Amino acid sequence: MTTTTLLWLRQDLRLTDNTALELARKSDQLLPVYIHDPKLNGRWPPGAASDWWLHHSLASLDEDLRKSGSRLILGVGPTEEVLKELIRSGNVNRVCWNRRYEPDLVDADRQLKKMLAASGLEVKTCNSNLLFEPWDIQRDTKTESPAPYRVFTAYWRACNKRGLHDAVHHRPDRLPGIPRGVPSRKLESLGLMPETRRDTGLRNHWQPGEKGAQIRLDKFLKESVEDYTNGRNQPGITGTSGISPHLHFGEIGPRQIIHAIKPWTERATGSASESTETYIREIGWREFAHHLLFHYPQSDQHPLNRRFRNFSWRKDYGDDLIAWQQGNTGIPLVDAGMRELWQTGWMHNRVRMIVASFLAKNLMIPWQQGARWFWDTLVDADLASNTLGWQWVAGCGADAAPYFRIFNPVLQGEKFDPEGTYVRRWIPELKALPNRYIHKPWTAPQSLQAGIAPYPPPIVDLKASRERALAAYRQL
């Protein structure tokens, strides 16, 4: 009897170190499938930037599969129906996939697995997207059942005690052929592509797909990793890896990153050694984010810390939210970040913290509004990481920033963008302003201020809004 395996690809759009693929390819025929099922996304339908990325990532994956003698089958519609139809037309007797961990998707996968198994199919699910699955790392509580970690350092210590696995599956040269007569939809029919103008804007900054991920990683290792601890703080330079969207879509997995960075960690001394450790700890934050969202499935909407349920967020903030979204707050570093986000689908991480602190604390707008905007505009929008990040900044999450930690975007700018490189790159109105005013244009002499129109004055006073936030947070 011939075995035919359906490989259901979701957020693991790669051929290297893909555990489910490793299983699936030991088969006479292989049916690699991606299903576009907008209804499955519930409260969190991907934004245009994520859709754009997915479109190109699928195209890249199909190309890679074809080089190995296979190709990607696309389905559109309710997952269960599409799967059933593919299984029937391809005469499939085995199904494999890599697990996802977002609460709604976990539920959906569980039901599907049950349904498929009940119809007599062999179903195998794997881990390829995390170093540690969310339920693997737990606190020992002596008396009671294990409990999830809520503090990062303790969590990460436990992870390191287990050891960070860096064994990876090599990319297979040849893959089994696909069964005859299985219909596929055209990529264009998924409707993921935005208008051409946005496409070219994003294309200038990104190369979605497995190859693009490898190029990013290689470049980061060659040029930036050794000074990462310092370089990652300066938004004006390329000091970070920029690999987050590739990770989100699974074009590269965390094990591959640990594996690739290992030669550097072994050879590094002094600050270079600190740098590799700092970078790997960022992978740890990603793991921690998935751990938290899995164990606290409501945390995408509700603060983890219950005291924040009745926090006095502002109610009428319409114009301020729009000014923040559009990068027109009058605070250069904040606006530069928001404009970078809009134009590239990405924002430097330090600037993410600063714009988030500004929204939640200086503007006192609910963090969920910021999380939603990030979700809608980021190419690396990831429910776990986004949720953790926003709850951290707002101070209502696990291991969150203390309430009094309020970033001052002027000081942050002077510290980490002293030449104003970053601000000038994204706010052309300010190009001609001297460095000493670049982060606080409102203090410049009137003659200079006349030249920066239409750049607006600040929508809030930083000192007064800081004090307002402190007063509100102290109420807790």
Next chain:
DNA sequence: TGAAATGTTGGGGCG
């Protein structure tokens, strides 16, 4: 991966 307020120290200007 914070900022601002407050406290301490020591050099230099000055009468």
Next chain:
DNA sequence: ACGCCCCAACATTTC
């Protein structure tokens, strides 16, 4: 020479 004041620079505390 001395005391006084100012203030930059740094340290500590507080939010």
